[in-house]
Amino acid sequence: MPECPTCGSEFDSRRGLGVHHSQAHDVLLPNRDCHHCGTEFHSEHEKKYCSDDCRDTAVSFEGENHPNYRDAREETTCDICGTIFEYYPSEKKGLYCGSCVRNENWRYRPEITGEENPLWEGGQQELDCEQCGATVIRWPSNITSKYVFCSDECQYAWLSKTFTGEGHPNWDGGGEANYGPGWHRARRRALERDEYTCVRCGASRDELGHVDPDLLRAPE
Numbered sequence: 308m309p310e311c312p313t314c315g316s317e318f319d320s321r322r323g324l325g326v327h328h329s330q331a332h333d334v335l336l337p338n339r340d341c342h343h344c345g346t347e348f349h350s351e352h353e354k355k356y357c358s359d360d361c362r363d364t365a366v367s368f369e370g371e372n373h374p375n376y377r378d379a380r381e382e383t384t385c386d387i388c389g390t391i392f393e394y395y396p397s398e399k400k401g402l403y404c405g406s407c408v409r410n411e412n413w414r415y416r417p418e419i420t421g422e423e424n425p426l427w428e429g430g431q432q433e434l435d436c437e438q439c440g441a442t443v444i445r446w447p448s449n450i451t452s453k454y455v456f457c458s459d460e461c462q463y464a465w466l467s468k469t470f471t472g473e474g475h476p477n478w479d480g481g482g483e484a485n486y487g488p489g490w491h492r493a494r495r496r497a498l499e500r501d502e503y504t505c506v507r508c509g510a511s512r513d514e515l516g517h518v519d520p521d522l523l524r525a526p527e
Contacts (some may be wrong), residue, residue, distance in 0.1 A: 312336075438465040 309324040313332045318324040318491065328336045336386045337347035340359035347468040348357040356362040370376060380393040385404035394401035429448040436443050437454045438461035445455065456462040472478065503512040 436461055438462070 308319065309321045310317050311324060311328060311332075312442055313328065313334075316327065318327060319339070325336050325338075328334060333485055335349040337349050339350055339354060339357075340347055343361040344357065346357045353390050356365060366372070371477065377394060380389055381396050381401070381487040384391055384403040387407045388404065390404045390406070392404040405447055419425070420431075431444050431446055432450070434443045435441070435447060435456040435457045438456055441457045441461075443455050443457045454465070456465065504510065505515070
């Protein structure tokens, strides 16, 4: 009959012994033997080794023991020294041999000045100032408009000239002509004289929506 190793009590089954030991002594009895060191241990799941150290010692994942091992190394030529070396295709494509990697010969700064720069756009350009015609030298990245100026003064002068009258984006046909002094008084008298009624069609101010009728006199 199974006997408790702690208190000596006997039980009809090993299951009963296990329940007793966990409840009475607060310790789970071992239910497995380590396949590497033979130590007894408890595990609720199927487990061969008592610890990660035993598993790592007993099972090697190097070389042929690795589950993904295919022994498929390939040969290539080092881009720096021309030496033929082997590498695993599962890694990055082989570029440099081990010697060049250790010597850090692969660390070099690419030439990115002038025409070698991938953003090269042809260098500085000569342009004419839109206002005074003077020669202006600009990098392509600094040319943000089709109009180029040599100075702020030329830009301000050009804006003042161009954005006046019809050149202004908000131009709406201009204002009324200058009728001279006394116009508003004469206008008011004419409206009162015609009783705020159109002299052509006879429409009243109310019919026009409270808009004063045109002051143009009907031809006699």
